Ligand SMILES: Nc1ncnc2c1ncn2[C@@H]1O[C@H](COP(=O)(O)OP(=O)(O)OP(=O)(O)O)[C@@H](O)[C@H]1O
C-alpha cells in the first residue's frame with residue numbers, strides 16, 4: 001500500500017512519514033527534499049528567486065514523475081494537493097491521509113524556513129476543502145498515536 005501524507009505546513013508530514021516508512025519497511029520520499037535536491041537551493045530561496053507559481057509547477061512535475069517501484073510513503077509540501085488537480089493525481093497513486101494539526105499546536109512549530117507561514121491562518125482556511133478530499137483524516141497530536149492510527153487504516 002502506498003501512503004501519501006498531506007496537510008498544512010508544520011503538521012508533521014515529514015516527521016511522521018519518515019518514521020512510518022521505517023516501521024513499514026518501505027521507501028520514504030519527501031517532495032520538498034526532492035525539489036531542494038533538484039534545484040540545489042532551499043525552498044525559501046526558490047520562492048524568493050522564482051516565485052510561488054514556479055514552485056507549484058515544479059512540485060506538480062515532481063508529483064507526476066515520482067513513481068517508486070516499491071511500496072512507499074510520500075510526504076508532500078503543504079500546498080501541493082491544492083494546486084490544479086494534484087489531489088486527484090495523489091489519490092491515483094495511493095491512499096491519501098490528511099494530517100491535521102490539533103488547534104493547540106497550530107503556529108507553535110518553528111516555521112521560519114517556510115516562506116508562506118506569515119499568511120498561515122488565511123491559507124489554512126483556503127485549503128480546508130482541499131485537504132478534506134483526502135481518503136482519511138488523522139489528527140497528529142502525539143507522534144506515537146498518530147503512527148498507530150495510520151497503521152490501523154492499513155489493516
Ligand atoms: N505530534 C507531534 N507533536 C509534537 N511535535 C511534532 C509532532 N509532529 C511533528 N512535530 C514537529 O513539528 C515540526 C514540523 O514537522 P514537519 O517538518 O514534519 O512538518 P511538515 O508537515 O513536513 O511541514 P512542511 O509542510 O513545512 O514540510 C517538527 O519540528 C516536528 O518534529
Ligand SMILES: O=C(O)C1=C[C@@H](O)[C@@H](O)[C@H](O)C1
Pocket residue numbers: 008009032043076077078079080113114115116
Ligand atoms: O504550505 C505551503 O505552501 C508550503 C509548505 C512546505 O512544505 C513547502 O512546500 C513550502 O514551504 C510551501
Ligand SMILES: [Mg+2]
Pocket residue numbers: 013014015032075076077
Ligand atoms: Mg515537510
